[in-house]
Amino acid sequence: MxxxxxxxxxxxxxxxxxxxxxxxxxxxxxxxxxxxxxxxxxxxxxxxxxxxxxxxxVAPETLVAALRMPVWSILTRRADGIRRDLPPRPETTAERLAWLRSLNPEQARRAALLDHLDALRGHVTGYPALGYAVDDPMPDPALQEAEGFNPRVTVLIAVYRAACSGG
Structure with missing residues (x-):
C-alpha cells in the first residue's frame, strides 16, 4: 500500500x-x-x-515528527488527570508500597495506568521504556492511549499506521 x-x-x-x-x-x-x-x-x-x-x-519519519508533541501532550494530560485523582504518591520505596496497599482496586488500576502513561511519555520523548523497542519512536501502545482524544491526532495516527504497514 x-x-x-x-x-x-x-x-x-x-x-x-x-x-x-x-x-x-x-x-x-x-x-x-x-x-x-x-x-x-x-x-x-x-x-x-x-x-x-x-x-x-508522506514518510513515516515526517509523521513521527508531527505526532511526537501531540501524543506526548495527550499522554501528559491524561497522566496529570489521574495524578490529581489519586492520593499523593510518596517517593521512598517503603512508603510507596504502603501507599499501593492502601489503594482500593479502582485506584490501584488507575495507579498502574499512570505508571504506564509515564513510561510511554518518556519513550515518545526519547527515553526508551522497558518492553518497547529502542528503535521504535512511536510504539503502538502510545498511539492507542492517545487515540480518540483529538480528531486531528487520531487522523495522523491512522496515517502513520498506514505508512508503517505499507512500508
Whole structure:
C-alpha cells in the first residue's frame, strides 16, 4: 500500500498543516490510501478519482515528527488527570508500597495506568521504556492511549499506521 496525502493550494501536505480535518476523508482506491478534500460520498464506489486533489507521499519519519508533541501532550494530560485523582504518591520505596496497599482496586488500576502513561511519555520523548523497542519512536501502545482524544491526532495516527504497514 502506498500512502498519499492531499495538497493545499500552496503545495503543502494538508494532513500535516492547518487542514480542516473535519473535511478530510480517506478513500481506498486501487490499493492506495488517498486523502482527499471535501465531504465523503455515501459509498466508496460513488467517489471518483477526478474529484481528488493532487497527492504526495508522506514518510513515516515526517509523521513521527508531527505526532511526537501531540501524543506526548495527550499522554501528559491524561497522566496529570489521574495524578490529581489519586492520593499523593510518596517517593521512598517503603512508603510507596504502603501507599499501593492502601489503594482500593479502582485506584490501584488507575495507579498502574499512570505508571504506564509515564513510561510511554518518556519513550515518545526519547527515553526508551522497558518492553518497547529502542528503535521504535512511536510504539503502538502510545498511539492507542492517545487515540480518540483529538480528531486531528487520531487522523495522523491512522496515517502513520498506514505508512508503517505499507512500508
Amino acid at each position: 502506498r500512502l498519499v496525502a492531499a495538497l493545499t493550494r500552496d503545495g503543502r501536505p494538508s494532513v500535516l498543516r492547518n487542514a480542516r480535518l473535519s473535511r478530510l476523508h480517506h478513500r481506498a482506491h486501487h490499493g492506495r490510501l488517498i486523502w482527499c478534500a471535501g465531504y465523503l460520498a455515501p459509498s466508496a464506489a460513488a467517489a471518483t478519482v477526478e474529484s481528488m486533489t493532487p497527492a504526495v507521499e
